[in-house]
Amino acid sequence: VKSVQHQQNKGAGGKPYIFDRVFPPNTTQEQVYDTCAKQIVKDVLDGYNGTIFAYGQTSSGKTHTMEGQLHNSQLKGIIPRIAQDIFDHIYSMDENLEFHIKVSYFEIYLDKIRDLLDVSKTNLAVHEDKNRVPFVKGCTERFVSSPEDVMDVIDEGKSNRHVAVTNMNEHSSRSHSIFLINIKQENVETEKKLSGKLYLVDLAGSEKVSKTGAEGSVLDEAKNINKSLSALGNVISALAEGTKTHVPYRDSKMTRILQDSLGGNCRTTIVICASPSVFNEAETKSTLMFGQRAKTIKNTVSVNMELTAEEWKKKYEKEKEKTRSLKIIIQRLENELKRWQKGKERRWRASTDNSEAAPIIDTSAPPPEPLSDSEKTQYEELINDLYQQLDDKDDEINQHSQLAENLKQQMVDQDELLASTRRDYEKIQEDLNRLQHENEAAKEEVKEVLQALEELxxxxxxxxxxxxxxxxxxxxxxxxxxxxxxxxxxxxxxxxxxxxxxxxxxxxxxxxxxxxxxxxxxxxxxxxxxxxxxxxxxxxxxxxxxxxxxxxxxxxxxxxxxxxxxxxxxxxxxxxxxxxxxxxxxxxxxxxxxxxxxxxxxxxxxxxxxxxxxxxxxxxxxxxxxxxxxxxxxxxxxxxxxxxxxxxxxxxxxxxxxxxxxxxxxxxxxxxxxxxxxxxxxxxxxxxxxxxxxxxxxxxxxxxxxxxxxxxxxxxxxxxxxxxxxxxxxxxxxxxxxxxxxSLAQKQKIIFLENNLEQLTKVHKQLVCDNADLRCELPKLEKRLRATAERVKILESALREAKESTMRDRKKYQQEVDRIKEVIRAKNQARMKHTAQIVEATTYSVIPPPLLLPDDQTLSCIAECLKYIMHIPYVLFVLDIITQWLLPHRATASEGASQAHDDTTSTNRSTITGASEKHTT
Known part of the structure; x- marks a missing residue:
């Protein structure tokens, strides 16, 4: 446990506090890292789990200790130095080792786990694996192959972390952040596999609302922070006392995730950040008490090694041979005990020194002759020695009988365990059969639904x-x-x-x-x-x-x-x-x-x-x-x-x-x-x-x-x-x-009306003819209009497809360029002698083997890239033709588009030429 104080044994308020190391305020970041974290990197690469987290009140320097200034070589903290140190150790290890390194970055905000690499995942759950080790389900995992990749992930996650301004800190962390590094290594020759996890935790500081002046959402954040830190203190107290049967790991998401780090299979370093100001005396005492209690916790660590099938077989044979030898010893001791119980005291004799088993009684010896006084004295001494040996043998027999009983009990337990395992297996088999039947029934229901849908x-x-x-x-x-x-x-x-x-x-x-x-x-x-x-x-x-x-x-x-x-x-x-x-x-x-x-x-x-x-x-x-x-x-x-x-x-x-x-x-x-x-x-x-x-x-x-x-x-x-x-x-x-x-006036009126009627009839006939002509022409015009609209749609879709194909070709070109860069990088790494290989995954879910390509394959990749690139000018030319056809009345626009097309084509060609020259070099 590390603390920012001036002496190894520092007193606060008249009470001494003892820690492993105390750093004064003028300590550099490099000194803190060399003392606290450098050894844990070696342990993680050797197959152990490790945890480093900083604890203290707000504005006491936790984030400065863990992160510091990420891109400043002098002021960067523990996390960026660990990222660099891991790869330095890997480069100096055996070249037959193959490493797979993946990182995760998440925060606990308002007691909800939020993925900092994918902000859409806001409420992740904590589950347990087959070894009952907690882990965050659904958290994003990124494969990395260099310190730069790790720093990019840290920058991305830090930009998504919650911070706020309080009266005590301008950049106060409003959440607990956990940066997880998972390292798996495999020896290519011996197939030995080791794995290690390193938790780098930056806790949010405990706050007093009267000092920080938190209001609104900042006040709610402070409540949740103090609640989770209180749960952490309860866990530390329960582990330090050692008398409580229940440790409240589940009271908080943070303690649940760090369950293996607190009293489990993990090497943990806690950095206690204390403020030297009198204004923060009460908080400093509480922090020092927390560190003193945490120092008394003992973790039991073991190497995370995956045994192969052959190793499991050897281990099984070894245990089997050991059991057989113990059975033989027990049988010998039982036979010897029976012989001793059936024989007479005068027929007992001392055992030889080179005998492997217990003393053997010689029942075929003749009866003794009369002895003199000296012989009697000698025989009495010999009998006393024999009695003493008999007592020793009785003790030894008792021990062996107890050992035999223990072994029998273990065998009974193993038989019971085997029987229970068989019963569980049969039960699982029954459940599997039941699930198969249910699956068949579900299939029948689906078929019925499909038939009903077809009838419908x-x-x-x-x-x-x-x-x-x-x-x-x-x-x-x-x-x-x-x-x-x-x-x-x-x-x-x-x-x-x-x-x-x-x-x-x-x-x-x-x-x-x-x-x-x-x-x-x-x-x-x-x-x-x-x-x-x-x-x-x-x-x-x-x-x-x-x-x-x-x-x-x-x-x-x-x-x-x-x-x-x-x-x-x-x-x-x-x-x-x-x-x-x-x-x-x-x-x-x-x-x-x-x-x-x-x-x-x-x-x-x-x-x-x-x-x-x-x-x-x-x-x-x-x-x-x-x-x-x-x-x-x-x-x-x-x-x-x-x-x-x-x-x-x-x-x-x-x-x-x-x-x-x-x-x-x-x-x-x-x-x-x-x-x-x-x-x-x-x-x-x-x-x-x-x-x-x-x-x-x-x-x-x-x-x-x-x-x-x-x-x-x-x-x-x-x-x-x-x-x-x-x-x-x-x-x-x-x-x-x-x-x-x-009358005559009526005649004239009738004649006038007849003339008007004839004229109206002629006009009506003319209008009917015109209407009929228009109706005949209307379908033709509608058909022509529909054909024009369809043509416009076809051309628009062709334009859109051409643009999409152009974008796809550009993406393919970029992918080919990136792949060629990776090939060259892999070849450069392959030329490094006596260095470990680092597998770099191009995706986040598949772990590919190390990429080593010969020269002819590299040239073929460059040829494929150039083949994809040659399609881009043709697509741009088609886009230019479609644009000129759709907009014939905009001559200036089409000229500008063609000129832009020529510029783009020339730019693409120059880029291709430069890229090809670069890769050829």
Missing amino acids: AVNYDQKSHEVEERSKTNQQLTEELMQKTVTLAGVERDLSALQELSGHHKKRSAEILSLLLRDLNEIGSVIALNDHKMTEMTGGMEEEFTLARLFISKMKSEVKSLANRSKQLESTQADTMRKMQANEKELSSCQLLISQHQAKIKSLTDYMQNMEQKKRQLEESHDSLMEELAKLHAQEKMHEVSVLDKEKEHMNRIQDAEEMKKALEQQMESHREAHQKQLSRLRDEIEEKQRILDELKDVNQALQLEQKQLVSDYEKLKQEEQKKDERLQKLLVELDTDESGG
């Missing part, structure tokens, strides 16, 4: 065809109604013209009759006055009478023909009325059919929504089943690892289970892909059906508007018919009244 699609197609047929029928009826209305208007015009002509003829006949009667009266008077003249004029009068009779008969025939014509017109009008009534009935039936189709469309829409909800439920259930299956796979893997330590036969079974698991995973993956494809296809079909429904709704709305228009037109026509009937009745009444005679 077929019904929908049928209904859409019916709607189209009804719409066509409605359109035909509308056209027939329009034709009938036009015919009715023509018949009405003919009827009015005939009525006017009949009235005119009646008036003329009345005038002729009146003239004839007047002439007859004059003739009678003349005959009465002059009988002589009558005889002479008798022949002429008879001729005139015959002419009059002929004219009258002609007039009667015309009147009869006009009457017949009027009757025909009345019958035609009645037929037209009947047809209009029939059209009204058909129109009402069409309205009813349209309403029915609307109801069906609504029901189909509801059914589609229900099916969409069912599909989503099926997807959710499938996802939950997949999560359960993944958990079961993880449990199964843990049991497999435990069983591998016990018995070879069970290991073979687990290998079979692994193969079966892999087969099942492949099968589940194939099913998942098929399910995803089916879901995507169903989504496309649903989108297509939804689009068709929208189109049908639009068509239905158009039909409703047309129906309303037809109803309004029908009402207008009905009103016009009524008006025309009234006018016809009036004309008939006037015709009856005017049959008696007419």
Whole structure:
């Protein structure tokens, strides 16, 4: 534990505090790093876990200690120096070692984990791996291959970190930041794998609101910071006392993440940052007490080494051989104990020094002869020695018997563990079978849903065809109604013209009759006055009478023909009325059919929504089943690892289970892909059906508007018919009244109206002809307009595609240039002798092998890059042609575009030439 104080044993308020090292205020950053962090870098590269974090109140120098000025060689802190030191150590290690280095950077803000490399991830969860070590799930991991890459990641994350201004600090950290470096190394020759994690933590400082003046959101941040630091203090206190059975790691996200660093498998260095000001005396005492308690915690560290299958096998054989030798020793000791218990004391004799087992009793020795006093004394001493040896052997036998009992108990425990493992395996197998059955049932449900969707699609197609047929029928009826209305208007015009002509003829006949009667009266008077003249004029009068009779008969025939014509017109009008009534009935039936189709469309829409909800439920259930299956796979893997330590036969079974698991995973993956494809296809079909429904709704709305228009037109026509009937009745009444005679003014008026009618008829015919010509030309113009619009769309899409292809070619060119740079860099690194290789990943999820290309492959890559580049001028040329075709009236703009194209092409060529010359060099 490091502290910013002046002596190794520093007192505050009369109480001494002892730390490993105390730094005065004039200590340089390099001295702090060499003392606190340099050894941890070596430990992490040797396969241990390490943690360095700074603790203290706000504005005490924690961020300055951990980060400092990142790009200043003198003032940079622990994190940038570690980034440089790691790669320096790697370059000095064995060249057979291959390293994979990835980093993560996240902060704990308002007790929520936020990814500083991807700000969209704002509330990440903490999970445990198979070794019950906490980790942040879903956090972004970046592969790095140089100190510059690490610094770029630090700069990116630091720009996204929360800071604020308080009364005590201009750049106060409002969150706890954790920079994680994960290093995995593998010896290419021995296949030995080591891994180590290094946590670099910059804690936010504890605050007193009365001193910092925090308000609003800054006050909420201060509350959360003090709460998490209080949880850290509780964990340190529980670990320091050592008497509490429960350590509250889960009270805070920070303590949960640092669970392995506090009392676990990790080498931890805590930098205590204290303020020397009297103003902060209480906070300084609290910080020193925290450091004193933390210093008493003892961590148990071990190397994170991944054993190969051969090493596991050797370890298993070694333990098995050890167990066999212990069993042999136990058997020997049991046999010796039985022999001792069955024999007599006088037959016991001392064991030889070179015997491996216990003393052996010789039961075949002859009975002893009488002894002298000296021999008795000697034998008594020998017996005492034997008794002493017997006591020693009894103690040894007791120890061995206890050892045997312990070994038996261990074997029983191992058998129980093996049985429980088998039971767990059988249970997992049953769960796996159950999940397979559930998966099959889910597949059947999906098939049923697909069949229902197909039936729905077929019904929908049928209904859409019916709607189209009804719409066509409605359109035909509308056209027939329009034709009938036009015919009715023509018949009405003919009827009015005939009525006017009949009235005119009646008036003329009345005038002729009146003239004839007047002439007859004059003739009678003349005959009465002059009988002589009558005889002479008798022949002429008879001729005139015959002419009059002929004219009258002609007039009667015309009147009869006009009457017949009027009757025909009345019958035609009645037929037209009947047809209009029939059209009204058909129109009402069409309205009813349209309403029915609307109801069906609504029901189909509801059914589609229900099916969409069912599909989503099926997807959710499938996802939950997949999560359960993944958990079961993880449990199964843990049991497999435990069983591998016990018995070879069970290991073979687990290998079979692994193969079966892999087969099942492949099968589940194939099913998942098929399910995803089916879901995507169903989504496309649903989108297509939804689009068709929208189109049908639009068509239905158009039909409703047309129906309303037809109803309004029908009402207008009905009103016009009524008006025309009234006018016809009036004309008939006037015709009856005017049959008696007419005047000369009426004749002139009729002649004038006839002339006007002829002129209007001519004008109407001309307008009808012009309208017909315009209607004939209208489809041609519309077709030409549509063709023009389609051409414009095609050209716009071609322009857009050309731009996209240009951008893709430029991206490919840039990628090829970057790849060639990486090839050259890899070749330069390969030329460095006795240095370790660093695998650099081009993506964040795949770890590629070290990239070493020969010269001919490098030249082929450059050739491919130039091949991609040669497409760019052609695309720009096509863009120029399309722009000139679309904007012919902007000559200046097209000239500027072509000039820009030439400049761009020349720039690209110069860039290509420069890049190729650079790579060739």
